[in-house]
Amino acid sequence: MMLVSTISYIDRNTLALLIPTIQRETGLSAEGYGYVVSAFSVAYMIGNPVWGLFLDRVGLRLGMSLAVGLWSLASAGHAWAGSFLSLAVLRFVLGFGEGATFPGSLRTVLQTLPPQSRARGTALSYSGGSLGAIITPILMTPIALWLGWRGGFLFTGFLGLAWLAWWWILSRRDDMAFQRHEGASVFALVNFKDRRLWGTLASYSMGAVPLGFVLYSASLYLSARFGLSQADLGKVLWIPPLGWECGYFFWGWLLDRMGPASVRRILRISMWLSLPLIAAPYVSSLPLLMFQFFFAMFVTSGFIIPSITHATRIVPAASTSLVAGLSAGAFSLLTAMTAPVFGRLFDQHRYEAAFLLAAVFPVMGYWIWTRTNK
Numbered sequence: 001m002m003l004v005s006t007i008s009y010i011d012r013n014t015l016a017l018l019i020p021t022i023q024r025e026t027g028l029s030a031e032g033y034g035y036v037v038s039a040f041s042v043a044y045m046i047g048n049p050v051w052g053l054f055l056d057r058v059g060l061r062l063g064m065s066l067a068v069g070l071w072s073l074a075s076a077g078h079a080w081a082g083s084f085l086s087l088a089v090l091r092f093v094l095g096f097g098e099g100a101t102f103p104g105s106l107r108t109v110l111q112t113l114p115p116q117s118r119a120r121g122t123a124l125s126y127s128g129g130s131l132g133a134i135i136t137p138i139l140m141t142p143i144a145l146w147l148g149w150r151g152g153f154l155f156t157g158f159l160g161l162a163w164l165a166w167w168w169i170l171s172r173r174d175d176m177a178f179q180r181h182e183g184a185s186v187f188a189l190v191n192f193k194d195r196r197l198w199g200t201l202a203s204y205s206m207g208a209v210p211l212g213f214v215l216y217s218a219s220l221y222l223s224a225r226f227g228l229s230q231a232d233l234g235k236v237l238w239i240p241p242l243g244w245e246c247g248y249f250f251w252g253w254l255l256d257r258m259g260p261a262s263v264r265r266i267l268r269i270s271m272w273l274s275l276p277l278i279a280a281p282y283v284s285s286l287p288l289l290m291f292q293f294f295f296a297m298f299v300t301s302g303f304i305i306p307s308i309t310h311a312t313r314i315v316p317a318a319s320t321s322l323v324a325g326l327s328a329g330a331f332s333l334l335t336a337m338t339a340p341v342f343g344r345l346f347d348q349h350r351y352e353a354a355f356l357l358a359a360v361f362p363v364m365g366y367w368i369w370t371r372t373n374k
Contacts, residue, residue, distance in 0.1 A: 052322035
């Protein structure tokens with residue numbers, strides 16, 4: 001599951017990495033790119049709960065096979081995109097398929113690990129996203145320079161199809177077998193009147209806004225403010241998601257060590273640590289800026305892991321894939337809403353406003369969580 005989330009983030013981040021080159025060829029504006037990101041995010045928002053329900057009903061083996069097959073074909077299809085509309089449609093299909101990633105990861109954790117190891121297991125399976133973001137510039141820059149950006153997307157589709165062959169063998173394990181839930185439907189098991197659930201969705205999604213901001217906007221910012229070429233971007237864009245990767249394991253270890261009662265404390269610490277991102281536009285040193293991006297993504301994990309771990313304790317086990325989907329879907333909804341705004345601010349060179357807006361969301365997420373989890 002870590003590997004498939006790695007591949008999913010290679011698929012989605014390849015566009016973010018290559019967007020300066022694609023813009024030059026297609027004439028796409030930063031705001032237009034923001035709407036392409038929104039198309040992915042809206043579909044990802046829809047796909048997360050849909051796949052969550054589907055996985056809870058039909059099991060991991062079949063559900064993940066269908067999802068990865070769909071998104072791999074969509075990723076490869078980017079090779080034939082030539083306009084805003086074609087990019088938006090393909091990103092929509094890609095986003096819908098990738099909606100199965102984290103519901104499948106959480107379902108796997110709960111089926112294969114004992115309770116005392118599940119925060120670290122969640123961190124491990126979810127960490128493929130950050131690992132994929134690290135690998136993308138290192139792997140895809142030379143491939144794109146060699147084969148062109150279209151050839152790069154064909155390669156991403158191949159990765160997903162190769163994973164499917166291994167998955168069909170691996171998922172025959174006994175503990176991965178479909179566990180049918182008898183009784184009420186999966187959806188009916190979730191108490192949507194529980195304020196704690198909505199507070200948890202808010203802390204997850206709002207706390208992760210800086211993550212989406214850095215992932216999708218860093219290449220544009222570095223290209224515009226520091227004049228980095230496509231090759232230069234490939235040399236530095238692995239640094240920010242390394243913080244995300246380290247954060248998953250650090251916050252997962254800390255939460256397992258401190259216990260469930262520490263969720264509030266960890267969220268509060270993460271809220272304060274998210275504020276330095278405001279100062280990023282005033283930094284003229286590229287190494288220092290990369291550290292700030294690294295640190296911002298490290299802190300993001302301090303919202304994701306506690307929030308999703310807390311969610312698994314307030315809903316029945318049979319509905320965990322659905323709740324994981326709702327959490328990631330809420331984050332994707334915010335990304336869909338904010339990406340065009342960030343893009344417009346970038347077109348207007350109002351970088352200070354963009355970074356300030358990104359840093360405010362975690363504060364609001366923590367405030368909502370405290371009000372709903374008294």
